[in-house]
Amino acid sequence: MTTMALTSEQVERVAKLARLSLSNDEIEGFRDQLSTIVDYIGKLQSLDVSGVEPTVHAVDVESTPLREDVVGESLTPGEALANAPAKAGTLFLVPRIIE
Numbered sequence: 001m002t003t004m005a006l007t008s009e010q011v012e013r014v015a016k017l018a019r020l021s022l023s024n025d026e027i028e029g030f031r032d033q034l035s036t037i038v039d040y041i042g043k044l045q046s047l048d049v050s051g052v053e054p055t056v057h058a059v060d061v062e063s064t065p066l067r068e069d070v071v072g073e074s075l076t077p078g079e080a081l082a083n084a085p086a087k088a089g090t091l092f093l094v095p096r097i098i099e
Contacts, residue, residue: 004038006031
């Protein structure tokens with residue numbers, strides 16, 4: 001199998017799509033890492049999986065024992081907010097992310 005080495009330009013394009021600003025050193029580091037990932041995907045694509053049945057879960061959900069869904073005691077607002085870095089009354093305060 002041949003090695004798929006990505007170019008710096010391809011990495012810059014991916015960074016632009018992800019809205020990332022990368023230094024030249026970061027571009028070179030990611031170029032190597034992404035090339036390795038692309039090579040690994042190529043190895044996976046070469047596998048014959050025609051006899052493998054598709055699965056949704058890694059384990060058989062039908063035979064996995066699950067606990068009963070029983071209502072239990074809830075935390076009081078004070079208990080729930082005890083470790084909150086910021087609160088207002090019985091609400092969590094979070095940093096604004098949309099201007």
